Amino acid sequence: MSEPGNRPSPTAPQQPPPRYVRDSHCGTCGAPYTALPSADAWPRTCTHCGTTAYRNPLPVAVALLPVDGPSATGLVVITRTIEPQKGGAALPGGFIDHAEDWRTAVARELREETGIEAAAQDVRLADVLSDTAGHLLVFGLLPPRPLASLPPSAPTDETSGYEILYGPRPLAFPLHTEAADAWFAGRYG
Template sequence: MAIFCTHCGTKFTNDVWPRHCQGCGEFTYRNPLPVALAVVPVQGGGLLTVRRDIEPQRGHLCLPGGFMEFGESWQESVVRELREETTIVFGAEQVRLHAVQSSQWHILVFGLLPEIEAAPTELTEETSGYEVIFAPTELAFPNHTAVAAAYFAAV
């Protein structure tokens, strides 16, 4: 990743981040990517999860979400990803900040949405099913597991 300067194309001489270009003097950074996720309560005390139909963690349950796109607010990303993965439609103004976590590779923003009556029934290209969980459950990614556990501890 980033073997050459993104400003002038000079090959970097080391693997240290941020990388300083000997050719033009500019820096190249390796920043974490923003990810937006939906925390969707389901009537009866549940939480909506999706079964992934893409790698990584294909076949495992997770919270609906994905990478933010250029020009989107985090709220717009939450509702877009939710719609793409579940066909559930909300407006960006309905999203409330629930949690923020970070790792070396990602900054995860979890948006809380209004309660829905039941899980969707229509599958999408990115999911192979839906499951409503009613207690802390191990999900595909540790951050999702932690946020779901904190959600259930608070309700």
């Protein structure tokens, strides 16, 4: 029953809002995509306005920072405090911002997740890895640093701090594991 003014009664049962399905509507005109062969079909052409949409990967910049320790050289890794893979060890990294150079992104992500400063011009390309889930990671290698030159490990907005990984082990993300294993095997020079 409705109150005056055609507003629903506050005591009447309410219908849940419609479930939002990501990428189900055209980003140009807002019309729903129809006649898709599957929910994973890309690219998509809108039958209403004719715009074709693509699902391109969002590039991620990942830092490989070698650290000369007391008896071996290792890599800086962080412990994540956010999903995905909360609690897992990972190389410092994150999405490259719009109009940001990938080297600048490597240095920024290293600073944001560890407090360790690095110059973008010191970053060199180590590897670019992708998988069938649509992830594209750009691994930037920095010059080795002495352990004593690093700031103390401290929590950040997304990590509980950093540590030095002195040998290969599984990391939170398979592509991080692949790159770290390659570094420990000497494949990045």
